[in-house]
Amino acid sequence: MNKLIRAFTKDSALVPLVAIVLGLIVGAIIMLIGGYDPILAYRSLLETVFGNRYDFGETLTAITPILFTGLSVAFAFRTGLFNIGAEGQYIMGMTGATIIGVTVHLPWYIHAPLAVVVGAICGGIWGMIAGYLKAARGVNEVITTIMLNWIALHLANYLVNRFLLEPGKGRSYMVDDSASATIGWLSRFMDDARMHWGMFFALLCVIFFYAFLWRTKQGFELRVVGSNADAAAYAGINVNSGVVKAMFISGALAGLAGVFQVLGVFHNQVIAASHTGHGFDGIAVALLGGNTPLGVLLGAILFGTLSYGAAGMSFGADVPPEIIRIVIGSVIFFVAAPGIIRWLLKRVSGKKRKEEAI
Amino acid sequence: MDAATIGHMLNTAFVFSTALILAALGGILSERSGVVNIGLEGLMTAGAFAAAVAAFKAQEAGYGAASPWIGVIAGAIFGLLFSLIHAVATITFRADQVVSGIVINFIAGGSTLYLVKLLFSGSGETSLVNEVFHKVKIPLLSDIPIIGDGIFNAYPTTYLALILVGVIYYMLYKTAFGLRLRSVGEHPSAADTVGIKVLRMRYAAVLMSGILAGIGGATIAMTTTGSFSHNTISGQGFIALAAVIFGKWNPLGAMGAALFFGFAQSINNVLQLFDFSSHIPPEFIYMLPYVLTILVLVGAVGRSKAPGALGEPYFPGKR
Amino acid sequence: MEQANTVVEMRNITKRFPGIVANDSVNFKLRKGEIHALLGENGAGKSTMMNVLFGLYQPEEGEIFVNGQQVVIDGPNKAIKLGIGMVHQHFKLVHPFTVTENIILGSEPKKWLGLAVDKKMAYEKVGNLSHQYGLNVDPYAKIDEISVGMQQRVEILKTLYRGADILIFDEPTAVLTPQEISELLVIMRNLVNQGKSIILITHKLKEIMAIADSVTIVRRGKVIDSLPVAGTSPNQLAEKMVGREVSLKLDKKDAVLGEPILEVDNLVVKGRQGLNALNGTNFTLRRGEILGIAGVEGNGQSELIEALTGLRPVADGSIKISGEEIAGKKPRQISEAGISLIPEDRHKHGLVLDFPVRENMVLETYYQPQFNKKGFLDFNEIATHAERLVKDFDVRTPSIMTDARALSGGNQQKAIIAREVDKNPDVLIAAQPTRGLDVGAIEFIHKRLVEQRNMGKAVLLVSYELEEILQLSDRIAVIYEGRIVGEVKPSETNDQELGLMMTDYKRPQGGPESE
Known part of the structure; x- marks a missing residue:
């Protein structure tokens, strides 16, 4: 037991796990205060996700976009950049895919790939703007990406509203079937859950993420830039182009999230x-x-899983699904401030020792 | 365009700007002490929620015209509570300030809606408060053409915001507290070596930012909407953040920026009245604050220099 | 009787940090009206001692007496109350503030029931103090606008404003020009004459001989000795500081000069503020020699290094290596043309601290075909390479997979030197190569530099430490405001003359102008 505590207090590898547990406990406490049954709630969450084929398939569909945006943010982090702008890059990815999906008409083997590529590039360019401003003008990317998120939201609305709107619908026209990324047979197998190629694409991106950063020359350069930009410059690595490149890749990853939401899930924007x-x-x-x-x-x-299952909590245990936002927020809070976990553990172990002494 | 229209535009601008000014003042205090605060959105959400609920309960309990003021106080308290999370995480436990701000937005958004559903039997919106603020005409001044109608016929919260701009400006630049607060944000170890309690100053600044942003959120619930739902606060916190930067971390500058953003919004409203919207799409007006902020940072619209130690946690005793 | 004269006494102070005992039962006594030097190498524990006295650290054991009273100093505030002031090595000044705002910060004169700072009174007070001690500081100036020497005086004023009688100076001369140093020494004498007592933390023997009344020597956390300066010698002090006999001279045979390899002609480079940092710099470096660039920090040395390595654009003039123009080329091209750099700041510029030693060893060569196979890195090859360098240069690391951060400063520097020397450059630039290292590591690195020169390489040594320049160089070029203002042989000069040249008070006969 003591060894376990030491592992937490010394090594940060286990911090995420403790953070998850603590986050779930915070959620449970809040549910208790609200007069709900947390055990029932968490059970109905799991039952929802794993209860039937449809919900399981939809859970996978819910995981896909955040896997993309998670990779996007992590990729930027590895290059020393805090990309808060995955949201905006996601929107631009969506918009790019919608524009291609709606306005051009091509055979499927060109149309769908073109929509994917254009969407990824749109997201990439949106990320690159922040990268460029950082490289050329030294502007902190945190603020620019926040601002670009909102610009993207309104810009996308403008484009949809002005050029793609299906009259009276508040959304774009549906994208052509030839641009769809839906996997028909898998959707039928999953009781009509919206299954699409994005999930597999995202898994490929996980592999790409590792292979690129840790195996290739370019990845090495980006990691050096991310870990110590000054040393990178002294070593003859072009830091500015690295920053721009990294933000493009990061933005493209987030853009892909949006692409597949359009082509695989909603088929419109x-x-x-x-x-x-x-x-x-x-x-x-x-x-x-x-x-x-x-x-x-x-x-x-x-x-x-938590996000999709949250809906089940409100059916099964009548708990407002927003509780999951609190759980996720708490988890991140504990991950970001590992000192809190260490402090709590010290308290716990310290008290125990006192009790033992008595 | 006649005088009445211009007056009306000004008036709307002040309504839009009030919450922005208050939240931006909060942002300035926090960032001047060295703590990044991108949680303003969440703090405003907390304030708007608390105000809507408290005012509704106060109204039910028969407090009448005092209800919106009770709402504002509740908003301040809720803003304070949420900013306490930010303070503990970033100051005591030295969590990344940007991440903590995101968490604040996460948790504030989730927990307020959760509570709304809990308190209003599953509904996603609080019940409408009838006892909200009404515009107050200032005698004599309100008779001045254009600006009388534009400025001196406003909600009490607008006057409050304008007064607070002066108070906080004075505090930052004329008092010992302000000098110390700014020193903590520029060079914390310099402050530490002359005996200033860096962490305590930062706590004070972050908590004040929570109060101000909370009040800011409350003014929206207590003037424009009269209730709270998921989109009562949608982006104002980030516009306030833009105002902080555009206003160069100065209360007067931020007020100017907030008024400018508010004015842009009201032009948009008025333009729609005149059917100009086909020429300038409203989306571009919405984008304006964000685009301008980027331009300021790039240096195209004057330089803006952030406090020297912004974003850096401070370890007392390690220098 | 002697006791009455003692203003500060530290008795058996022990301060531990995780893993080390920074102060091991140390004793220290400061008498009224004296300048007492605290001598020791980097990391010997002298700063820790003074941080304890100033209340920044709490000791685990021991007692402190101020003016005969036992005291507990639990923070800087308490120290200030007791009349102790510290002039920090790294100035603790808020740059956008004025001189006065910095001085009053934390103890502001107030008016209107404390609701406002009484700025008028503050400016007056600061002006008077500055006058009283002959410091000549403009109370209204912003810190950004004044020189480093002036900034130091603001630090002194900060302590005086708070009524300090005991002043601690932490390595005060590190950033000053020789002339500023002599002015500072006058100021310190002046302070003592007006009844203050001074503790001077330093590792420079010369200063101690020049100004101190007594000296306490610290080594590895322990006080080795405490004695009056009169009747001791620099060699004796050096021996006590290092713990063994040290030769202040380095053995090296005469230089065998080869052909010119690096020619810098009329070089103009813009600095950070857009002004010319280099203003027509000229010099030639030959194979087989060490050319020392002497000068006060901030006279264009950093810009020179950055221009030579391609990190900073060249506005005008030329840089030729073996006759080939490299001005305007990219850092990598220049590195391939035969220039290697041991950078000034090893943590910031030389290493990626969070990467293993293995990766750090190929930081500049990873892209070459040896390691880079069609865009993918060959980590087996990289590991073999790193193992060899670690062995050849005696870099003490548990393994090549250990993060560079975990190595000691000396071993980090060895790793950098291994990497740079292994590139087999024609020109090796060494910027402040021994800053912050202990004597053992300094000796090792000096030997390696001389070895490179003996092998026929050209070495450009840029250092702010005159002693290092005098010891290593075959030829010294003095840089002042972006120009080489003179060239001398180390055997034909001394630090006094160099000091004057460094501030352009005196040009030697036969300088570059008359060539």
């Missing part, structure tokens, strides 16, 4: 009043996953 939150979820996923590819995958699975 609505005029949005506010952000979807997938980009911010990506930050949560990246932090929980320690910016490692496997960690991000696990983080996305956890938060995707």
Whole structure:
């Protein structure tokens, strides 16, 4: 037991796990205060997710975008950049895919790939703007990406409203079937859950993330830039182009999240009043996953499951699904401030020792 | 465009700007002490929620015209509570300030809606408060053409915001407290070596930012909407953050920026009246604060220098 | 009787940090009206001692007496109350503030029931104090606008404003020009004459001989000795400081000069503020020699290094290596053309601290075909390479997979030197190569530099430490405001003359102008 505590207090590898447990406990306490049954709530969450094929399939569909945005944020982190702008890049990815999906008409083997590529590039460019401003003008990317999120929201609304609107619907026209990324047979197998190629694409991106950063020359350069930009410059690495490149890749990853939401899930783009939150979820996923590819995958699975299952909590235990936002927020809070976990553990172990002494 | 329209535009601008000014003042205090606060959105959400609920309960309990004021106080308290999370995480436990701000937005958004559903039997919106603020005409001044109608016929919260701009400006630049607060944000170890309690100053600043942003959120619930739901606060916190930067971390500057953003919004409203919207799409007006902020940071619209130690946690005793 | 004269006494103070005992039962006594030097190497524990006295650290054991009274100093506030003031090595000044605002910060004169700072009174008070001690500081100036020497005086004023009688100076001369140093010494004498007592933390023997009345030597957390300065010698002090006999001279044979390899002609480079940091710099470096660039920090040395390595654009003039123009080329091209750099700041510029030693060893060569196979890195090859360098240069690390952060300063520097020397450059630039290292590591690094020169390489040594320049160089070029203002042979000069040249008070006969 003492060894376990020492592992927590010394080594940060277990912090995410403790954070998850603590986050769930915080959720449970809040449910108790609200007069709900947390055990029932968490059970109905799990029952929802694993209860039937449809919900399981939809859970996978919910995991996909935040896996993309999680990879996006983590990729930027590895290059020393805090990309708060996954949200905006996601929107631009959506918009790019919608424009191609709606306005051009091509055979499927060109149309769908073109929509994916254009959407990814749109997201990439949106990320690159922040990268460029950082490289050329030294502007902190945190603020610019926040601002770009909102610019993207309104810009996308303008584009949909002005050029793509299906009259009287508050959304764009539906994208052509030839641009769809839906996997028909899998959807039928999953009782009509909206299954699409995005999930597999996202898994490929997990592998790409690892192989690129840790195996290739370019990845090495980006990691050096991320860990110590000055040393990178002294070593003859072009820091500015690294920053721009990294933000493009990061933005493209977030853009892909939006692409597959359009091509695989909704098949149109609505005029949005506010952000979807997938980009911010990506930050949560990246932090929980320690910016490692496997960690991000696990983080996305956890938060995707919690988010989708939350709906089940309100059916099964009558708990408002927003409780899950609190749980996720708490988890990130504990991950971001590991000192709190150490402090709590010290308290617990300290008290025990006193009791033993008595 | 006649004088009445201009007066009306000004008036709307002040209504929009009030909450922005208050939250931006909060942002300034926090950031001047060295703590990044991108949680303003969440703090405003907490304030708007608390105000809507408290005012509704006060109204039910028969407090009448005092109800919105009770709402404002409740908003301040809720803002304070949420900013306490930010303070503990970033100051005591040295969590990343940006991440903590995101968490505040997360938790504030989730917990307020959770509570709304809990308190209003599953509904996503609080019951409408009838006892909200009404515009108050200032005698004589309100008779001045254009600006009389534009400025001196406003909600009491607008006057409050304008007074607070002066108070906080004075505090920052004329008092010992302000000098110390700014020193903590510029060079904390310099402050530490002359005996200033860096962490305590930062706590004070962050908590004040919570109060101010909470009041800011409350003014929206107590003037424009009369209730709280998921979109009562949608982006104002980030516009306030933009105002902090655009206003160069100075209360007067931030007020100017907030008024400018508010004015842009009201032009939009008026333009729609005149059917100009086909020329300038409203979306571009919405984008304006964010675009301008980026331009300021790039240096295209004057330089803006952030406090020297912004974003850096401080370890007392380690220098 | 002697007791009455003692203003500060530290008795058996022990201060531990995780892993080390920074102060091991140390004793220290400061008499009224004296300048008492505290001598020791970097990391010997002298700063810790003074941080304890100033209340920044709490000791685990021991007692402190101030003016005969036992006291507990639990924070700087308490120290200030007891009349102790500290002039920090790294100035603790808020740059956007004025001189006066910095001085009054934390103890502001107030008016209107404390609701406002009485600025008028503050400016007056600061002006008077500055006058009284002959400090000549403009109370209204912003810190950004005044020189480093002036900033130090603001630090002194901060302590005087708070009524300090005991002043601690932490390495005060590190950033000053020789002339500013002599002015500072006058100020310190002046302070003592007006009844103050001074503790001077330093590792420079010369200063102690020049100004101190007594000296306490610290080594590895322990006080080794405490004695009056009169009747001791620099060699004796050096021996006590290092713990063994040290030769202040380095053995090296005469230089065998080869052909010119690096030619810098009329080089103009813009600095950070957009002004010319280098203003027509000229010099030539030959194979087989060490050319020392002497000068006060901030006279264009950093810009020179950055221009030579391609990190800063060249506005005008030329840099030729073996006759080939490299001005305007990218850092990597220049590195391939044969220039290696041991950078000034090893943590910031030389290493990626969170990367393993293995990766750090190929920081500049990872892209070459040896390590880079069609865009993918060959980590087996990289590991073999790193193992060899670690062995050849005696870098003490548990393994090549250990993060660079975990290595000691000396071993970090060895790792950098291994990497740079292994590139087999024609020109090796060494910027402040021994800053912050202990004597053992300094010796090792000096030997390696001389070895490179003996092998026929050209070494450009840029250092702010005159002693290092005098010891290593075959030729010294003095830089002042972005120009080489003179060239001398180390055997034909001394630090006094160099000091004057460094501030352009005196040009030697036969300088570059008359060439």
